[in-house]
Amino acid sequence: FLSSSVSRLSDNLQKPLAFAFDIDGVLKAGPNVLPEAKRALQILEGNNPRKQKIPYIFITNGGGKHESARAKDLARELEVPVTQDQVIQAHTVMKSLVPLYGDKPILMIGGPETPPNAAREVMQSYGFQNVYTALDLHAHAPAAWPFSTVHPDQLPYVRREDFSKIRFAAILVFHDSREWGRDTQIIIDILRSHNGVFGTEHPPTEPLPDKQIPIYFSHGDLLWGNDHSVVRFGQGAFRLAIENVYKHTTGRDMESVVFGKPHRITYDYANELLRQHLISMSGAETAEAAKAVGPSVWMVGDNTESDIKGAVDFGWSSALVRTGVYKDHNGPPNHKPTILVDNVEQAVIEAIQREW
Numbered sequence: 001f002l003s004s005s006v007s008r009l010s011d012n013l014q015k016p017l018a019f020a021f022d023i024d025g026v027l028k029a030g031p032n033v034l035p036e037a038k039r040a041l042q043i044l045e046g047n048n049p050r051k052q053k054i055p056y057i058f059i060t061n062g063g064g065k066h067e068s069a070r071a072k073d074l075a076r077e078l079e080v081p082v083t084q085d086q087v088i089q090a091h092t093v094m095k096s097l098v099p100l101y102g103d104k105p106i107l108m109i110g111g112p113e114t115p116p117n118a119a120r121e122v123m124q125s126y127g128f129q130n131v132y133t134a135l136d137l138h139a140h141a142p143a144a145w146p147f148s149t150v151h152p153d154q155l156p157y158v159r160r161e162d163f164s165k166i167r168f169a170a171i172l173v174f175h176d177s178r179e180w181g182r183d184t185q186i187i188i189d190i191l192r193s194h195n196g197v198f199g200t201e202h203p204p205t206e207p208l209p210d211k212q213i214p215i216y217f218s219h220g221d222l223l224w225g226n227d228h229s230v231v232r233f234g235q236g237a238f239r240l241a242i243e244n245v246y247k248h249t250t251g252r253d254m255e256s257v258v259f260g261k262p263h264r265i266t267y268d269y270a271n272e273l274l275r276q277h278l279i280s281m282s283g284a285e286t287a288e289a290a291k292a293v294g295p296s297v298w299m300v301g302d303n304t305e306s307d308i309k310g311a312v313d314f315g316w317s318s319a320l321v322r323t324g325v326y327k328d329h330n331g332p333p334n335h336k337p338t339i340l341v342d343n344v345e346q347a348v349i350e351a352i353q354r355e356w
C-alpha cells in the first residue's frame with residue numbers, strides 16, 4: 001500500500017526545471033565569452049515570466065584547474081554568482097579513484113605542470129597523496145625525451161625521487177597533454193615497464209602480465225571548438241595516438257577507462273548536484289518534487305558525441321547550439337537533440353517555453 005501511494009504521489013509531482021551548460025562552444029569561444037551567454041544566465045537568475053530562479057550547473061570536458069578556481073573565473077566572466085558545487089570538469093569525477101589509488105604512486109599527465117593551477121595540487125586536493133608528473137620523469141631522465149628540455153623556470157616544481165624504487169600503480173590523464181610527444185613516450189614507457197618502474201622493460205622472455213597497468217582519461221572528446229577558425233584536437237585524439245603506438249609496439253590493444261561527457265558517471269554526478277541545489281534553494285513544494293522525482297534537466301551543448309549523446313542516454317532533454325563543434329554543413333547530428341538552435345540564449349528561451 002505504502003509503495004503504491006508513494007508512486008501515485010510522485011506521478012502527480014512536476015519535475016522542477018534545471019539546466020546544465022557545456023562551456024566551450026556554448027558559453028565561450030576560447031577566452032571570449034559569447035554575449036548571448038550572459039543574457040541566457042540572466043534569464044535563469046530571474047529575468048523570466050515567473051520571476052523565478054532556475055538552478056543550473058556547468059559540465060565541461062575542460063579542466064586543468066581546481067573547481068573553486070573555475071567557479072571564480074566563470075562568475076567573473078559570466079557576471080553571475082557561481083559556487084564550486086556548480087562546476088563539473090572532466091577530471092572532477094576522477095575523485096572516485098581515490099579509494100583505489102589515494103595512497104599509491106600514480107603518474108599524472110596533462111594540465112598545467114607549474115603554478116598557478118598546477119594539476120598535481122588539484123589531484124592532491126582530491127585525495128591522491130602520491131602524484132608524479134611527466135615533468136618529474138623528464139627532469140630525472142633527460143634522455144628519455146631528448147627532443148625538448150625541462151625549462152629552468154620549471155625546475156623548482158619538479159618532484160625529485162629515486163624512480164627505480166617507485167612502482168606506478170596507474171596513469172591518470174588529468175587534462176590535455178601540453179607535450180604530446182614527450183607524454184606519449186612516457187605513458188608507453190610505463191605501460192611497457194616491468195611492474196610499473198620507469199626506465200625498465202618487461203623481460204621479453206617472460207609473457208606479458210594479464211593485467212595492463214591501468215590508464216584513465218578524464219574525457220574522450222576527439223574535437224572541441226575554441227576561437228580558432230577550425231575545430232581543435234581534444235584528449236580523444238591524444239588517446240588514439242597512444243593506442244596506436246601501443247598496439248604497434250606491443251601487438252596488444254590498450255585498455256583504458258574514459259571519464260567525462262558522454263559517460264554516465266559524469267551525468268549521475270551532475271544530476272545529483274542539481275537535485276541537491278533544488279532541494280536547498282526552492283520552496284517546499286519544489287524541494288519535495290526534487291527529492292521524489294528529481295529534476296527535469298536541459299543540457300545545452302555544442303558537441304553531439306559528448307554533450308548530446310550523454311544527455312540522450314541519461315534521459316535529459318537537450319539543446320544543440322550552432323556556436324561550437326556542430327556545424328549544419330557536416331550533416332544531421334548522430335545523436336538527435338530535443339531542439340537545434342543558434343545559440344545558448346535561444347536554447348534557454350525555447351526550453352522554458354516548452355517546460356512552463
Ligand code: G3P
Binds near residue numbers: 022024059176235
Ligand atoms: O578540452 C576541452 C573540450 O574538450 C571541451 O570543453 O566545455 O566543450 O566540454 P567543453
Ligand code: MG
Binds near residue numbers: 022225
Ligand atoms: Mg563544448
